[in-house]
Amino acid sequence: MSNGKTVLERVSNFVRESGFELTVVEIQDDRGMATYDYSKSLIELNSVAFEKEAEKKGLSIDEVIILVVSHELGHALDQDLVKDSEEITAVFQIIQDTGFTDKLMNRILELTLKAEKSAWEIGGQFVPEHLKSIYNKMNESNLKASETFTIRRVMKFLSLLETEQKLKNELRALNGEAL
Template sequence: MLTEIKVKSTKEPNYKMYYQIEEHCIYYNVDIIKNSASDFNLDFEDYFKIIFCHELGHALDKNLQKNHQLVNGLLQRIKENPISRLNKQYLNDIKNINIKNEQKAWENASGLIDASLKSSFDKVKEDSLSRVKEIAKLEMENMRLKILNAIQGN
């Protein structure tokens, strides 16, 4: 499975690195990685290894495809009926699925990382998970506001 993963450089401005499930590809942005590495006082190569292992962790997640389909299904339900009373629960479910996906990727990555990078790995992991939780909350609030605007006809 891992031998089939493609790895490509990108100029995508919003992500330092991400796993694209449909393409089975890990994309990375060198410029963002360089900046992020310096935030952790790590050299580029070590930081790259840490976040690359995290993305491999997504690829190894046996539930990722199912979770991806579940999130897409919930988003479709919201789109089809923006005034449903269930949308708040759907949004919360999406947030929790996304957080669990990230936690699982870090869990999988911990078995891939070199022992010499364990301390740095733990720092990056904790920072990432705290950011993921905050970003998930913000994304869900943004989606909730879009739903309200759709209901009000704005």
């Protein structure tokens, strides 16, 4: 790394230089290169993923930081993010209470993709002109990945609900209760 700075230090500097007071922490999982958690004013990043992306695209680490973190800063500035995230949580609760429908799934997808498109648009202000086309391509790809991730998230939620119901039924059976 040039200047001896880690990816985490570079991201923290970029966030601060962009006028934000956000906590930046390292993660070691497969949620992507970075995520923004509005409830904690937190950006989580995977340094290894940043380095792989730089190598794959023939970019410097600093360019990848600008491209990825600008999107996360877009989330931080999104005025609708909290409201939309709360609605997503409410829709999951409706699914838990009343059952899954395509309409509920579509609402979760709609809200998720709205948040990603807003972050893309808002975050673009932090991207220098010479990186805009790469930024747009990365965000187009991110929309597709977000849709897939969201569908998997809902499927996992439904699977957990099903498992929970089976366990409740087994407990009732063990206790001699009618199902």
